[in-house]
Amino acid sequence: MPVITAFCSSGTGKTTLLTHLAYYAATNNISTALIELDNRNSLKRCCGLPNSEFTTSNIFDSAFKGNYDFLPLWESHLKGKAEVCQTNRESLLETEKLLATKPLGILKLKKVLKKYKLPHQLILLDAPGQEGVMSESALLASDYVILSIEATPKAMMDAVRFVQILFNYEEEYDVAIPEILGIVVGRYNHESSKARDIMEQLPDIAEEIGTILFSPIRHSNEFLNCYDLGIPLHLYRSGHNAIHDFDIDGNVFKDMSDKKLRSLDRKFYGSLPAIAKTIVQIVKHG
Amino acid sequence: MGRKKVDYLESFSNVTSLKKSKELETARARIEELEKIRQQLEEQLKNSVTESFFEVHDVSLDKIEVNPNQPRKSFFDVVEMRNLLLTQGQRQPIILVNIPGHDKYMIFDGERRYRASIMLELKTIKAFFIPYNPDTFDLDVLITALNRKEINALDEAESLIKIIQRSLTLKPLEIANKLSAFISFLRRQKKLEYLSGLATDFEKREFYSQNIGFRNEEESRICLDIIDLGRSPISVSSNNFPLLKLTEDLKIGIREYGLNDNIAMSLNLISSNSKKLQGKISESDSLKIRQDLMSEIIEQKLSIRSAKKLINQRISKILGVETQPSNQTFSYLDRINIDKLSDQERMDLLSKLENLVSILKN
Ligand SMILES: Nc1ncnc2c1ncn2[C@@H]1O[C@H](COP(=O)(O)OP(=O)(O)O)[C@@H](O)[C@H]1O
Ligand SMILES: [Mg+2]
Numbered sequence: 239m240p241v242i243t244a245f246c247s248s249g250t251g252k253t254t255l256l257t258h259l260a261y262y263a264a265t266n267n268i269s270t271a272l273i274e275l276d277n278r279n280s281l282k283r284c285c286g287l288p289n290s291e292f293t294t295s296n297i298f299d300s301a302f303k304g305n306y307d308f309l310p311l312w313e314s315h316l317k318g319k320a321e322v323c324q325t326n327r328e329s330l331l332e333t334e335k336l337l338a339t340k341p342l343g344i345l346k347l348k349k350v351l352k353k354y355k356l357p358h359q360l361i362l363l364d365a366p367g368q369e370g371v372m373s374e375s376a377l378l379a380s381d382y383v384i385l386s387i388e389a390t391p392k393a394m395m396d397a398v399r400f401v402q403i404l405f406n407y408e409e410e411y412d413v414a415i416p417e418i419l420g421i422v423v424g425r426y427n428h429e430s431s432k433a434r435d436i437m438e439q440l441p442d443i444a445e446e447i448g449t450i451l452f453s454p455i456r457h458s459n460e461f462l463n464c465y466d467l468g469i470p471l472h473l474y475r476s477g478h479n480a481i482h483d484f485d486i487d488g489n490v491f492k493d494m495s496d497k498k499l500r501s502l503d504r505k506f507y508g509s510l511p512a513i514a515k516t517i518v519q520i521v522k523h524g
Numbered sequence: 525m526g527r528k529k530v531d532y533l534e535s536f537s538n539v540t541s542l543k544k545s546k547e548l549e550t551a552r553a554r555i556e557e558l559e560k561i562r563q564q565l566e567e568q569l570k571n572s573v574t575e576s577f578f579e580v581h582d583v584s585l586d587k588i589e590v591n592p593n594q595p596r597k598s599f600f601d602v603v604e605m606r607n608l609l610l611t612q613g614q615r616q617p618i619i620l621v622n623i624p625g626h627d628k629y630m631i632f633d634g635e636r637r638y639r640a641s642i643m644l645e646l647k648t649i650k651a652f653f654i655p656y657n658p659d660t661f662d663l664d665v666l667i668t669a670l671n672r673k674e675i676n677a678l679d680e681a682e683s684l685i686k687i688i689q690r691s692l693t694l695k696p697l698e699i700a701n702k703l704s705a706f707i708s709f710l711r712r713q714k715k716l717e718y719l720s721g722l723a724t725d726f727e728k729r730e731f732y733s734q735n736i737g738f739r740n741e742e743e744s745r746i747c748l749d750i751i752d753l754g755r756s757p758i759s760v761s762s763n764n765f766p767l768l769k770l771t772e773d774l775k776i777g778i779r780e781y782g783l784n785d786n787i788a789m790s791l792n793l794i795s796s797n798s799k800k801l802q803g804k805i806s807e808s809d810s811l812k813i814r815q816d817l818m819s820e821i822i823e824q825k826l827s828i829r830s831a832k833k834l835i836n837q838r839i840s841k842i843l844g845v846e847t848q849p850s851n852q853t854f855s856y857l858d859r860i861n862i863d864k865l866s867d868q869e870r871m872d873l874l875s876k877l878e879n880l881v882s883i884l885k886n
Contacts, residue, residue: 391530398535405543439532446536 240520241351241361242419243376244386247396248367251424252386253280254461255513256362260311261470262484262514263360264319268521271308271358272322273297275347275376276366277330285311286468287324295329297350298337304354315473321358330372337371344371345413348379360521369403377404382419382520384513385449389423389433397421401447418449422513425461426454426490434500441506453510455483456490484514552752554660558667565652580617582648588620589628590635593662595669595683605640614641614650621656629653632661633668663687670753677785678778681764688749692742699746700765706743707761713737716758717868719747723756771795773811777818787821787831793839805842813838828883 242259244252256272263270274281274294281287292307308321337343351361365376377383385400387393401418408415421444427433437454444451464474471481482489491499491507499507618634631638632654641649657664666683669675675683685696692699710716715736722732738744747757767778767785770792777783777791791814793800796807805813817838821831865873 394530394532395535398532398539401536402539405539409543409546435530436532442533443536446533446540448540 239356239359239361240381241363241379242382242384242517243363243365243380243416244384244422245365245373245377245400246367246385246387247393250367250386250388250393251455251461252367253284253364254465255384255386255422255424255455256364257281257284258470258472258484259514259517260320260322260362261316261472263518263521264311264316265472266518267319268360268518269358270311270320270360270362271356272311272320272362272364274323274325274364275330275372276364277325277327277334277372278366279325279327281322281324281364284465284468285322285324287322290324292323293326293329294323295326295333297323298333298346302350302354306354306356312469312473334371337375344374344378347375351379360517377416378407378413380416383416384419384452385421387421387423388425389427389430389436389454391432394436418447420444420450420452420511420513420516422452423454425457427457428490428494428498434502437507438502451510452513452516453483453486453488454490455513456480483512485512487512487515554663555667555752558664559671561654562668562671580650580652583620583629583651584648585638585642585646587628588638588649588651589626589630590638591630591632591665593665594631594635595666595675595679595686602636602639602643605636606643609637609640609644617650617652620651620653621661622653623656623658632665663690667753670755676778676782677764678767678770678775681760681767684750684753684755684760684764685768687753688746691745691749694742696768700761700768702742703746703750703757703761703765706739706747707758709739710736714866717866719757720868720871722747723751723758771811771814773814774818777822781818781822783818783822784828784831786828787826787835790832790835791817794835794842800839801842813842 244255246252253276260270260272272281272285287309290309296302297306306323308323310316310318311320311322337346340346363376363380365373367373383404385397387397404415404418407413421440423433423437423440426437428437440451458471458478458480460471460475460478460480464471467474471478475481479489486492488508488510489512491502491504491510496504614637616634616637618637619632620629621632623630629651634651638649666687670680670683682696685699688694688699694702707716707719710719718732718736722729722736725732733744733748738747750757750760763785766789767775770778770788774783774788774791778785778788792798794805794810794814794817795801796803796805796810801810817835820826821834826834860873862870
């Protein structure tokens with residue numbers, strides 16, 4: 239049961255990515271847990287969650303003995319195959335403060351998840367975008383990290399910083415770091431020349447940091463709309479093309495005319511692996 | 525239009541280069557560690573200490589498999605080993621690893637002794653076991669082979685190439701050409717001493733590597749890999765890498781029949797691709813000539829000098845010129861002004877002369 243998290247700056251679409259991964263995995267018969275570590279509690283909105291008694295802070299509590307009590311996610315569709323643990327802003331802020339005072343506080347989550355194993359086949363950690371105890375906890379507790387970026391200069395520089403932090407951990411503290419599963423560009427707008435410039439450089443960057451590039455998730459207002467309604471795009475607009483950014487390799491680029499592709503190499507970009515499909519394969523076949 | 529693009533790759537490289545240099549350090553440390561183990565082993569054998577922490581086992585020969593990636597490819601001298609085993613018994617245990625999932629033990633070091641034991645129809649062989657580390661096994665085997673003196677110059681060249689190819693995606697000849705281009709560059713810059721300094725003077729290594737003037741990552745990678753394996757780039761470039769250009773039949777000659785490298789290089793001139801003979805002979809004809817000459821040289825155990833003479837005569841014959849009786853007076857030796865030579869040039873000259881002397885003695 240791999241633990242996977244997504245990383246990079248706020249607003250790049252990490253939460254959107256992870257909730258859609260949870261949906262996709264669950265419909266592929268993979269039991270999935272989605273744990274929120276961001277005190278902004280965006281899952282409440284985009285997953286349409288009710289208030290809950292049990293929140294992420296409980297997992298960090300010294301009284302915690304493995305009595306997880308998650309909420310079902312989109313139950314009428316997923317029939318309990320996916321579950322979610324949301325945060326509560328106040329209590330998580332408390333937890334963060336407490337962890338920050340402990341020397342190895344950021345290893346607590348890793349330890350708890352190891353000691354009290356969740357029964358799920360896939361565990362997704364939704365971490366906040368800025369540096370801090372929660373994002374570091376997520377990182378150290380994960381087997382894989384998805385480098386979830388946006389094709390903007392700011393997000394790129396954040397990504398550099400992130401890779402630096404990751405490598406630093408390994409070097410300075412000699413702790414095991416997650417494997418970078420790949421780079422996913424969220425909110426990708428092919429019309430923007432800046433975004434295309436960055437897309438063009440990403441294969442080399444991926445190689446440089448020893449990972450691969452996934453097919454991007456396009457920018458679409460429908461993602462904004464369904465986010466506000468608390469449902470995944472699959473349930474909001476079942477026929478929408480952007481859904482296939484999760485399940486069809488190279489989807490965004492696949493049927494683009496050469497003119498539109500500009501200098502991007504069709505063979506390469508048209509076959510970039512789809513992130514969700516890849517994760518399902520990892521869970522099913524290791 | 526001239527829209528300015530930001531180069532993000534560079535920012536990422538700055539971050540990863542740090543990690544890479546760390547990895548290299550670990551690799552070097554690993555080499556040193558291995559060297560220590562090897563020395564310990566040798567030490568133990570010399571003193572035949574009884575309470576060694578490596579226990580020697582008698583392992584049944586049919587429980588042993590050879591390593592398909594063994595860098596040493598020539599075993600023509602197995603017969604000598606057999607004789608040695610017969611007269612002296614097995615003095616040095618071979619080294620085996622137990623790879624999970626294999627039903628036989630794989631040879632880490634000692635394939636020649638193993639083959640000789642089979643020839644002698646022995647049932648068991650003395651062996652040590654070392655732990656199997658899948659990440660470093662191939663490299664360790666290469667390094668161990670390189671550290672044996674009996675490895676021939678061709679297998680040595682190929683092992684070095686394999687190790688260099690772990691960090692560079694270049695073809696063997698590309699690596700050889702890059703190294704020789706770099707050495708000519710240093711020669712032109714009168715900086716060749718820096719390279720020998722880098723290879724020999726460990727204390728001032730930092731200084732040399734900063735000032736030598738590597739023109740790119742590839743040049744420094746190739747040189748440093750070679751140096752880290754205890755070899756001199758200059759000598760590798762002139763003695764080992766040229767062998768990579770040999771035709772297949774000559775490589776077989778070196779590996780299977782112990783053909784001398786120097787003679788092999790001369791024989792390599794007889795080829796439809798060589799500068800001299802291009803267009804004058806077909807490849808199938810030249811193959812035949814090479815093989816005739818090779819068997820003659822090996823069977824009659826010709827010295828390097830006689831062999832080269834024979835080869836040159838043959839080339840002249842192909843070219844249709846009679847060989848002039850040589851009339852060299854070597855007066856140019858008198859013209860060399862030794863005082864004016866740099867240290868490196870003196871060293872070069874000395875090694876050339878030593879070479880000549882050994883050829884003459886033959
Ligand atoms: N592919 C997309 N297209 C358009 N809007 C998106 C897309 N992905 C995310 N968004 C929007 O961007 C905002 C931030 O997304 P979110 O997933 O919460 O990012 P993060 O978790 O990285 O902060 C949300 O309003 C979300 O609806
Ligand atoms: Mg988020």
